[in-house]
Amino acid sequence: MAEVLVLVDHVDGEVKKVTLELLTAARRLGEPAAVWVGPGVEGAKDKLAEYGAAKVYVAADEELTSYVVAPKVELLAQLVADKSAAGVLVAATGEGKEIAGRLAVRLDSGVLTDVVDLADGFVGEHSIFGGAVIAHAKVKRGTPIVAVRPNSVAPEAAPAAAAEEQVSVTLSDAAKAARVVEKVVQEKGERPDLTEAAVVVSGGRGVGGADNFKVIEDLADSLGAAVGASRAATDAGWYPHQFQVGQTGKTVSPQLYIAVGISGAIQHRAGMQTSKTIVAINKDPEAPIFELVDFGVVGDLFQVAPQLTEEITKRK
Amino acid sequence: MNIVVCVKQVPDTESPRKLKSDDNTLDRAAADGVINELDEYAIEEALLLKEAHGGEVTVLTMGPDKATDSIRKALAMGADKAVHLVDDALAGSDALGTSYAIQQVLGRTGFDLVILGAESTDARTGMLAAMLAERLGVPQLSLANKVEIDGSSITVQRITDYGYDKVEASLPAVVSVVEKINEPRYPSFKGIMAAKKKPVEKLGVADAGIDADKVGLAGAATEVVDFADAPPREKGQIVTDEGDGGAKIAEFLASKKFV
Ligand SMILES: Cc1cc2nc3c(=O)[nH]c(=O)nc-3n(C[C@H](O)[C@H](O)[C@H](O)COP(=O)(O)OP(=O)(O)OC[C@H]3O[C@@H](n4cnc5c(N)ncnc54)[C@H](O)[C@@H]3O)c2cc1C
Ligand SMILES: Cc1cc2nc3c(=O)[nH]c(=O)nc-3n(C[C@H](O)[C@H](O)[C@H](O)COP(=O)(O)OP(=O)(O)OC[C@H]3O[C@@H](n4cnc5c(N)ncnc54)[C@H](O)[C@@H]3O)c2cc1C
Numbered sequence: 001m002a003e004v005l006v007l008v009d010h011v012d013g014e015v016k017k018v019t020l021e022l023l024t025a026a027r028r029l030g031e032p033a034a035v036w037v038g039p040g041v042e043g044a045k046d047k048l049a050e051y052g053a054a055k056v057y058v059a060a061d062e063e064l065t066s067y068v069v070a071p072k073v074e075l076l077a078q079l080v081a082d083k084s085a086a087g088v089l090v091a092a093t094g095e096g097k098e099i100a101g102r103l104a105v106r107l108d109s110g111v112l113t114d115v116v117d118l119a120d121g122f123v124g125e126h127s128i129f130g131g132a133v134i135a136h137a138k139v140k141r142g143t144p145i146v147a148v149r150p151n152s153v154a155p156e157a158a159p160a161a162a163a164e165e166q167v168s169v170t171l172s173d174a175a176k177a178a179r180v181v182e183k184v185v186q187e188k189g190e191r192p193d194l195t196e197a198a199v200v201v202s203g204g205r206g207v208g209g210a211d212n213f214k215v216i217e218d219l220a221d222s223l224g225a226a227v228g229a230s231r232a233a234t235d236a237g238w239y240p241h242q243f244q245v246g247q248t249g250k251t252v253s254p255q256l257y258i259a260v261g262i263s264g265a266i267q268h269r270a271g272m273q274t275s276k277t278i279v280a281i282n283k284d285p286e287a288p289i290f291e292l293v294d295f296g297v298v299g300d301l302f303q304v305a306p307q308l309t310e311e312i313t314k315r316k
Numbered sequence: 317m318n319i320v321v322c323v324k325q326v327p328d329t330e331s332p333r334k335l336k337s338d339d340n341t342l343d344r345a346a347a348d349g350v351i352n353e354l355d356e357y358a359i360e361e362a363l364l365l366k367e368a369h370g371g372e373v374t375v376l377t378m379g380p381d382k383a384t385d386s387i388r389k390a391l392a393m394g395a396d397k398a399v400h401l402v403d404d405a406l407a408g409s410d411a412l413g414t415s416y417a418i419q420q421v422l423g424r425t426g427f428d429l430v431i432l433g434a435e436s437t438d439a440r441t442g443m444l445a446a447m448l449a450e451r452l453g454v455p456q457l458s459l460a461n462k463v464e465i466d467g468s469s470i471t472v473q474r475i476t477d478y479g480y481d482k483v484e485a486s487l488p489a490v491v492s493v494v495e496k497i498n499e500p501r502y503p504s505f506k507g508i509m510a511a512k513k514k515p516v517e518k519l520g521v522a523d524a525g526i527d528a529d530k531v532g533l534a535g536a537a538t539e540v541v542d543f544a545d546a547p548p549r550e551k552g553q554i555v556t557d558e559g560d561g562g563a564k565i566a567e568f569l570a571s572k573k574f575v
Contacts, residue, residue, distance in 0.1 A: 299557025307562025
């Protein structure tokens with residue numbers, strides 16, 4: 001069976017859930033082979049094995065992470081050629097999509113981005129126009145490259161060998177053209193990752209200030225949820241930008257999304273419309289977010305949200 | 317400095333967007349066309365850089381005839397001139413074909429800096445800046461919320477999952493911007509009048525040296541096989557808070573086994 005390369009998404013050696021989803025999808029298409037970039041594979045191998053990686057290609061050289069995107073592309077291009085890979089899967093994050101795009105150019109291969117499902121023959125399902133239309137697309141030329149939206153495929157364990165093979169790549173000068181001189185980590189906290197969380201609680205302009213975001217965080221913590229924010233809230237500096245949900249923020253697709261003090265502008269909806277269950281709290285009965293909800297409460301968030309937190313805590 | 321801004325005309329997100337049933341491509345005629353939102357930020361950034369460092373701003377658009385409206389708006393904001401790549405042979409291009417076509421046009425205009433939006437609102441592939449950097453062999457400074465230029469060196473803040481990366485490179489380069497970077501200006505009346513006289517060069521596939529086999533629906537490396545409207549969301553329950561709104565949500569969540 002031909003190998004399907006899966007680029008592992010990890011932060012300092014901690015494997016992101018989307019990788020397990022990619023491995024699961026890869027099994028439908030061929031034999032999953034994980035591609036690891038950077039140090040720290042030791043602590044992650046068991047997890048990759050558990051979810052079906054027959055092989056793990058390890059490019060541990062830290063240089064690969066010192067430049068923007070291109071080194072990972074050169075590594076993947078080399079592996080596709082050496083291993084005659086059937087296809088390449090990456091996570092449809094901002095960077096993942098860029099990797100997919102550059103690799104497509106390099107291999108002159110078709111690329112599908114932001115697919116929500118993937119079937120035999122690399123047929124991808126897209127949820128487009130804010131979830132209004134479902135389209136299926138496939139690759140006509142080259143080695144299929146597919147970026148898969150996190151939280152779309154349910155990860156399933158299927159133990160495999162995870163046989164390790166070290167690989168090295170000699171970077172071209174062009175790959176070293178954009179150098180990362182500093183990585184700035186803004187507060188992370190103990191909450192689950194926004195794009196991977198099963199439950200997301202987001203606050204908007206209605207929250208009214210940075211300190212008030214505690215109301216959102218308390219509710220999120222009672223549910224073990226990630227915290228998100230609308231652009232109005234991130235622009236105002238109440239919450240860091242990497243928690244922005246929407247067109248130009250993160251696309252989230254959790255089991256449960258709770259929008260608090262968010263009107264539901266089209267750009268916000270573009271990032272959360274495929275959530276399975278949607279709940280909103282808003283004092284304006286006309287707010288467009290109510291068009292999407294499974295359950296909505298018209299009311300003051302400072303009354304409703306703390307009460308909800310308390311009720312949830314009581315039920316535990 | 318020779319700055320080229322890539323501007324895409326997209327269907328207004330407020331109007332219904334659909335695909336055409338004959339070839340499964342976007343129905344661009346059916347909806348009002350507007351400048352892709354993030355491209356207004358790209359234009360603004362180009363104008364700010366020109367104001368600070370001198371030079372010229374060229375708008376580059378690939379799209380049907382009606383994209384002229386969007387080009388005029390970009391010129392009214394203050395861009396100096398435009399190149400409009402328009403040819404029926406381009407219809408149905410995928411991202412690979414689009415990036416190739418734009419590369420060919422950039423070969424004619426030349427550039428010190430190419431600025432794009434990070435993502436379009438219609439296709440949302442978010443790949444074009446990276447693809448262009450790969451094709452042109454120049455640094456990729458994408459997802460930027462801050463751009464600084466000093467002589468021939470350029471520094472950006474690239475937004476990431478954990479915060480941001482500070483990235484350095486030398487010009488020429490490709491930049492893509494997110495909406496945190498600036499606040500786009502509105503065209504002034506004077507700008508609108510001036511725009512009418514600014515040069516817009518129309519190019520066909522042959523003029524730009526584009527191999528027609530590599531673009532359009534036939535040249536695409538991807539193919540949409542089918543599409544359908546998603547089943548509409550079932551109408552949810554909406555209640556007004558009477559002092560028990562939080563408790564009601566808790567009950568709903570319990571009924572769905574979330575708590
Ligand atoms: C290029 C571009 C990109 C964008 N990208 C994004 C994006 O990625 N994500 C995003 O979110 N937006 C994005 N936007 C912005 C978007 O258009 C909206 O401006 C934004 O989503 C509004 O945020 P909001 O709902 O929090 O604020 P508002 O629209 O001001 O809504 C606040 C809501 O809170 C309610 N409220 C106020 N007080 C209370 C209270 N005490 N209790 C209960 N409810 C209350 C109000 O009734 C109102 O409905 C983008 C815009 C552009 C132009
Ligand atoms: C719903 C839908 C889904 C699609 N999915 C795929 C897919 O999975 N794979 C694929 O290969 N193609 C796909 N396409 C085709 C793709 O939209 C086009 O190739 C498009 O021209 C480039 O992609 P984009 O708009 O997503 O670019 P993005 O990378 O999202 O746009 C970034 C920036 O590129 C610039 N830009 C983009 N297009 C132009 C243009 N025509 N002229 C000038 N500047 C421009 C703008 O500055 C824009 O802000 C899809 C199209 C649709 C309608």
